Amino acid sequence: MQRSSSAFSYSLETEQLARFAKALGHPARIIILKHLSNQSCCYTGDLLEVLPLAQSTVSQHLKELKDAGLIEGEVLPPKIRYCIHTKNWNIASKLFKKLFEEDFNEIKCC
Numbered sequence: 001m002q003r004s005s006s007a008f009s010y011s012l013e014t015e016q017l018a019r020f021a022k023a024l025g026h027p028a029r030i031i032i033l034k035h036l037s038n039q040s041c042c043y044t045g046d047l048l049e050v051l052p053l054a055q056s057t058v059s060q061h062l063k064e065l066k067d068a069g070l071i072e073g074e075v076l077p078p079k080i081r082y083c084i085h086t087k088n089w090n091i092a093s094k095l096f097k098k099l100f101e102e103d104f105n106e107i108k109c110c
Contacts, residue, residue: 023068
């Protein structure tokens with residue numbers, strides 16, 4: 001399936017990979033994902049103990065990861081519990097693996 005972006009079309013797979021890559025493009029988000037991978041879930045306050053960032057900044061990073069589908073959040077007033085979105089994480093893993101298995105050795109550059 002091709003999705004249109006101006007005059008050029010990207011596959012759904014390519015768009016998904018780009019969305020995941022963008023979400024992984026900040027060190028704080030990598031730390032958040034590593035922290036979540038070591039436990040079943042955590043709250044924003046737990047992450048404030050791990051990251052030397054303001055609560056609003058951590059919340060913005062969580063939003064980016066959630067918007068990309070890599071994590072999910074459950075509202076338990078007054079807190080939000082976050083965990084890895086395993087289905088999407090598996091999709092991301094397969095897409096990155098496929099990309100990194102591309103054979104660029106045959107390409108002659110400069």
